[in-house]
Amino acid sequence: MGHDHHHHHHPHPHPHEIDADLPPALDTSVPDSELSPSDVSRRGFLRGAGLLGAGAAAGMTGVFSVPDVAHAQGPAVQAGKLQWLAGDHHIHTQYSSDAMYRVVDQARHARAYGLDWMVITDHGSATHAKIGVDKVRPDILAARDDLRELLIFQGLEWNIPAAEHGTVFVHPGKNELAVLKEFENAYDGAVTNTTDPGAANEALAVAGIKWLGEAVRRRRIDGALFLANHPARRGVDSPHEIRAWRDADPQVAVGMEGAPGHQAAGIPKPLGPGGGRGAYDNSPSAASFPGYPLESYRTWGGFDWMTSTVGGLWDSLLAEGKPWWISANSDSHTVWLESAVRGPGDFATDGRYGDPVHGTSLNTGASDFWPGYYSRTHVGATTATYRAVMDAIRDGRVWVDHGGLIKSLDVRAREAGNKGRNSDTPLGGVLTVRRGTAVEVTIEIDLADQPNWAQFVPALARVDVIAGAVTGPVSDPDAFTTPRTRVVKSFEVSAHTGRVSFTHNFGRVDEPFYLRVRGTDGNRGQAGLMGAAVDPFGPAMDLSGDADPWQDLWFYANPIWVLPTT
């Protein structure tokens, strides 16, 4: 199905383009009254699960609306024709009150360390909204000119009303700056004094996401994305807020950091900051969601608890059928063991610090790495363009790694034994098969063959396949666990060079499910927080002041859904 679809850009799917050979239950142009009873029941379930264009039926759009299912399998995103572009959507400059580098400093390092795209995300603030957002603009334009092979987005680290921070960025264009500025002035929590918890502030966050979506629909900008940053750090992103953001506009609110930046923060003293990896060292506050356990305030194998817990918050969203993707970024403010120091100047007056100047010692207290040095977000783009990077992120063709653990990852789902690669479904996609069809996932990995930026060649020890039933919407929007997700298969990796390939056959499938993949260097681990039956060898909690990030490397891939139809 859908192979002859033209690529069409979000968020303007055209339901009339649905192929005639679409299964009736999926084809929203077929009214319920014309379906067989079993198809009616099936459609009801799929719609309830968010897997059928709930959106399309209601005249709205959704990633799972039928045209997008086709899109995920169309020629424009044939798994074999993607180029995987590494990037980082969370980077600060001298226009952030707690940072120091020039735009070009970050961009040159990003490029040198292998990134293809990056987002400048200075903190939203009254000063930034008044001065910095304008002043950073020429610096970004100049860096784009200097580094033609690097895509440099202008973005914002949004103080989400009532919650944590998030990356917001837009497609370059004539209204790029105007839209970012209007957004910051109207919806940034620090600018509007709305960071405290509460229903009114939560509503402002939702309104902000909808505003961005409206700016795209009105063609002021060609795309806008929002991802929640360091979501579990202080316990203030409640599950119902995350769901509300996503539901506000699934074309804009697409995910969260699976791993926070600040990955050097746990390097032991005296050569490192000696804190919590990811700068995760908080305890619950009055603003925190009361249901989160203490475990959520620490990183696990460098990753945020929402992502690292098999059967946890991320999985609870995926099990609902909600697309929600993860990323991994540097959050670079000040770089560990770097010698430059913040330049002179008054931030409040100038909206920036002066250019950094040479210092005479090494900053052992800094907790960050340069963009690309340690954390990477790989997106499967059809071309090396701003639009294709945004499309890939929106569609979930994304995997992330730490420390260059692997060189490349290619995960595809298909009917078992069907090697006709045109039917392969890549990360973020939906494989539709007739009920009772056997389904398999193949995982092809090019092992690291070059040293990483700590000058050693990482060794992949194990790859885990995680799968969970799609059970539909939750009755409690604050749910952060799901009972039917677990590690279904682990592959030990014995090879040290070249390409390794693994296949897991799910057998004949009768109900919707999703699968995702992660891998590790095998250095640290423990039974998962939901028990050894769910995750026998999950990541271990990072120890305060004793977390060398290079000795605990993981990669995570975003999910693929499998959708049996009658």
Add this chain to the structure above:
Amino acid sequence: MTVLGISRGHATPAAAEHWVYDLVSPAGRGGVVACTHLVRAPHPHVAVSIEGLAGAPAEAGDPALAEAAELAAAAHTARTGGRAVLYPGVELLVGTLTVADLLAASAIERVTVIGGPPAAPDSPVRTRDFVRPQWMDGRLTLVTTPVAGGGIAPFEVPNPTPCCADHA
């Protein structure tokens, strides 16, 4: 023993804790257990509960937050919630001492570990001079994690990373 609930709408546990230290003079701390509580209504803030105070407190709570104060007192009374900032023996919990010594020296009844194996009686506890146990399941419990250099330390660190370091 009666548990008194007071809420003055403190924004953070640290602010509430300072207020408790001012309210209960060092001479009057014998046998006192004072806790901070995270309360959601009518707005998120920190309330206080005090058990064993001699006489009436010198300062009253905010009448508008009476319900929050009652919640704090009830959780403390039931030993289901509350983070203890004053409790018998707290002044002795400095430097590094074993789990057994910590339990013997203070009102803490149990030590649990997140992210590592259960603590042994001779496990060293690096207190960082900041030990804030909580009422959990009827017992005053210190939640710890393994730390650099071996041993365990309280889960709650005295100086957590602020939301944005150097926020302007």
